Amino acid sequence: MSAFVGAGQQVYIRLQRKAAEELALAAGLPAFAPPLPSTTVKVRMEVRCPACGRGRVSSWRMHRRALIAEAECPQRHAFVMEPPLRLSWKDEEEGPGVGATSELCVTLLREVALIACGRREGKTRSCSACAQNAPALLTIAATGARDALAAAICGGSRGACQDCHAKAETIIDTTVETLRAT
Secondary structure, rough: EEEOHHHHEEEEOOHHHHHHHHHHHHHHOOOOOOOOOEEOOOOOOOOEEOOOOEEEHHHEEEEEOEEEEEEOOOOOOEEEEEEOOOOOOHHOOOOOOOOOHHHHHHHHHHHHHHHOOOOOOOOOOOOHHHHHHHHHHHHHHHHHHHHHHHHHHHHHOOOOOOOHHHHHHHHHHHHHHHHOOO
């Protein structure tokens, strides 16, 4: 972590990858779809300022290629980081540098794809279409929007079937359990 003082006495702190991932996961940042440049990012909860503990990190925005999280604390800390949890999750792209959080994301994405594809005894992999949709499904699951997730799984314009509602509920439960365990 490195810090420098910018205009208006705001303190900017650049976070290393592991610290950035921890802060983003604690805030519930939608980690599986990288934010677009020049956008605000919604998170599920505010977290205490990791630098001083006297304020809350409440404002998240994407600026060019950096994610900035600003705290409402007396020192006005702002945390600058690469967008956390950006990863490719295909087998051949996993390498020796994959961290524990990234491995967790890969496992969770595979599980989501398998559930959406129709997990059953003996089935160990999803089809390629479900594997491609997994990051979007996980982003929806992170919000807890069960009906939207069921509709995304089902792909129909009339709403989702009962089977897809059950899959959506399983995906949300799996996502919540996995994120709580970290």
